[in-house]
Amino acid sequence: MIYLDHAATSFPKAPGVVEAISSFLTHRAGNPGRSGHSLALAAQAMVTEVRGLVASFFSAEEPSRVVFCQNATDAINLALWGLCRVSDRVVVSGLEHNAVARPLAAMTERLGVSVAHARSGADGVLDLDELEGLLAAAPTRLVAMVHASNVCGTILPVAETAALAHRYGALFLLDAAQTAGVLPIDVRALGVDLLAFPGHKGLLGPTGIGGLYVRPGVRLRPLRQGGTGTRSEETQQPEALPEALEAGTLNTVGLAGLGASIRYVSERGLEAIRAHEQLLTAQLLEGLGSIPGVRLIGPADATKQVAVVSITLEGWEPVDVGAALDSSFGIAVRPGLHCAPMAHRTLGTYPGGTIRFSPGPLTSSEEVASAVAAVQRLAGA
Numbered sequence: 001m002i003y004l005d006h007a008a009t010s011f012p013k014a015p016g017v018v019e020a021i022s023s024f025l026t027h028r029a030g031n032p033g034r035s036g037h038s039l040a041l042a043a044q045a046m047v048t049e050v051r052g053l054v055a056s057f058f059s060a061e062e063p064s065r066v067v068f069c070q071n072a073t074d075a076i077n078l079a080l081w082g083l084c085r086v087s088d089r090v091v092v093s094g095l096e097h098n099a100v101a102r103p104l105a106a107m108t109e110r111l112g113v114s115v116a117h118a119r120s121g122a123d124g125v126l127d128l129d130e131l132e133g134l135l136a137a138a139p140t141r142l143v144a145m146v147h148a149s150n151v152c153g154t155i156l157p158v159a160e161t162a163a164l165a166h167r168y169g170a171l172f173l174l175d176a177a178q179t180a181g182v183l184p185i186d187v188r189a190l191g192v193d194l195l196a197f198p199g200h201k202g203l204l205g206p207t208g209i210g211g212l213y214v215r216p217g218v219r220l221r222p223l224r225q226g227g228t229g230t231r232s233e234e235t236q237q238p239e240a241l242p243e244a245l246e247a248g249t250l251n252t253v254g255l256a257g258l259g260a261s262i263r264y265v266s267e268r269g270l271e272a273i274r275a276h277e278q279l280l281t282a283q284l285l286e287g288l289g290s291i292p293g294v295r296l297i298g299p300a301d302a303t304k305q306v307a308v309v310s311i312t313l314e315g316w317e318p319v320d321v322g323a324a325l326d327s328s329f330g331i332a333v334r335p336g337l338h339c340a341p342m343a344h345r346t347l348g349t350y351p352g353g354t355i356r357f358s359p360g361p362l363t364s365s366e367e368v369a370s371a372v373a374a375v376q377r378l379a380g381a
Contacts, residue, residue, distance in 0.1 A: 002331045002367045006201065006360035007150050007178060007308050007338075014204035014264035017257045021206065024256035031249055033229030043252050050259040051242070057262055058195060059186040060213050067212045067245045068255065072177040073099040075196035075212035078245060079173050080107065080144070082220030083194075087112045088141035091134050091170070093156060094120040094346035095149040098339045099196075100175060104144075116140075120346050123299045124154030131161065135168035142171050147179040151343040151354065152298025153281070153305030155183070162191030171218065177201060178306050181265050182274060193218050199254065204361070205261035209254030214241060222247065273361045277307035280359040280368050284309045287372030288357075293379050297347055297354050310347075310354035313379060321355045321378060329374040333357050 003011050024046065030039030032047045048063070055063040069075040080103045084090065090104060094117055107113040116138075118131040126145075135143070143165040148155045158174060165172040173194040176185060181202030187195050195213035199205035214220060225237045226247035238244050265273065282302040289296050293314035299305050313321055322335030336353040337344055344350035359368060 002329075002370055004357045004359055004363065004367070004371055005332045005334050006363070007356060007358035008334055009200045009207060010202070010204045010360055012362060013206065013257070014261040016260040016264055017205060020260035021253055021257045024253060028256075029252070031229075032252060034227075034249075046259065047250060047252065047255055050255045050262070053259055053262045053266075054211060057266065058180075058197075058213055059188055061188065061216055064241045065214050065216065067214060067242045068250055069196075069210050069212055070208055070251070071200070071210040072175065072196045072198040075210055076100055076144075076173070076175060077103050078212055078220065078223055079194045079196060080104065080142075081223055082245070083171065083173075083218075084111065084113055084141055087114070089114045089116065089138055091116045091118060091131065091140050091143045091165075093118050093126055093145045095124055095126075095146055095151070095154065095156070095343040096144070096340070097146060097150055097175065097177065097343070098341070099177070100144050100146070101342050117342075120154075122346075122348055124149050124152045124156075124343070124347060125299065125304075126156050126161070128157065128160055128164065132164050132168075135164055135170065140165075140168060140170040142173055144173040144175070146175040146177070147183070147185075148306040148308070149298070149340070149343055150178050150308060151338050151340050151349075151356065152310050152347055153178075153308030154298055155179075155305060158190050158192070162193075166191060178308065181261075182270070182277065182306055184270050187213055187215070199258040199261065202360075203258065203261050203265060206254050206257040209251050209258050212245070214245075220245060224248070268361070276361055277359065278302045280363055280365065281305065281307045281309060283365060283368045284357055284359070284372065287369070288375060291372075291376050291379050294375065297349055307359050309357045310349070311357075311375075312349065312352070312354055313375065316378065318353045318355045321375075324378055325355075325371070325374055329370070329377075331371050331374055333371075 028042035030043040032044035171193040180197035199209040200207040228243040297310040318335035325331040
């Protein structure tokens with residue numbers, strides 16, 4: 001199979017991930033913080049080490065500001081429900097994933113939270129003047145924004161958005177589902193208050209693990225309460241991070257794999273990964289864009305997007321193109337709405353959606369060339 005669905009999840013995983021998981025299950029699979037025996041202590045040492053790796057990777061102030069979650073969606077829910085109160089106002093971009101849109105819809109119904117949408121162009125580029133106008137119009141609790149679109153790959157202006165949010169008294173939540181492990185993210189330099197990230201996409205780790213960075217001074221209500229291994233005599237959830245937001249046993253197996261994947265990404269280097277993916281993106285844009293009947297969605301500029309390229313093909317439904325690429329050519333892509341109908345409305349591809357090609361750091365130029373040739377065959381070119 002030629003795997004071009006890294007925007008959904010990475011495959012294969014980083015070298016060393018499988019071995020790290022196997023080694024942990026064989027030698028260190030105790031419950032961290034719950035006992036004093038050697039297996040529990042070994043598990044706690046691993047969790048502490050990985051928390052430090054993540055904090056360093058995102059330039060967090062200290063490891064305790066990293067809270068481990070199930071995935072980016074879990075982290076976003078923790079941020080939104082933990083921060084927002086009755087009648088709060090939230091501003092979002094026009095490219096948001098359902099991971100942001102659906103919790104906000106529920107909060108609108110249950111808490112009376114209001115949501116304002118900052119316009120993006122047909123290429124996905126955010127209108128900063130529109131954003132500032134919305135922030136100036138009414139008090140806003142939070143600005144929530146995807147770092148790069150999972151539909152068209154457009155990279156949004158993080159530092160500028162964070163600065164505008166802070167100027168008008170709002171906090172800033174960044175959804176790094178498509179950029180963690182792909183673009184450099186320094187939470188302090190960028191002005192990020194809350195950062196949600198998955199382990200299984202650009203970080204090349206296993207599924208079921210992710211996290212939330214919480215800036216010092218920002219307090220969130222926990223979504224659940226329970227055992228933390230500390231202050232067991234108290235009925236209230238501990239207030240200190242990360243225990244305040246990490247009730248129950250952590251996904252230690254996932255963390256073992258995440259530690260190995262972050263080491264690999266760090267050793268290979270974000271600059272090298274970005275350069276490789278930019279070349280593949282440019283190859284896709286040039287090759288697909290030259291096929292009669294193909295429409296490129298988004299900026300169509302490898303320097304302005306991550307390695308996510310969406311197209312439509314004249315005379316074909318996206319779902320049929322995806323099925324044909326899989327069954328006839330052994331090429332895995334993602335057709336449809338990509339859990340982001342808001343983005344498709346912005347881009348003018350709703351309700352049919354698009355065919356999305358998303359290579360990764362282990363994808364070869366030859367594989368991309370094969371995908372372009374397959375689309376040419378389907379187009380009859």
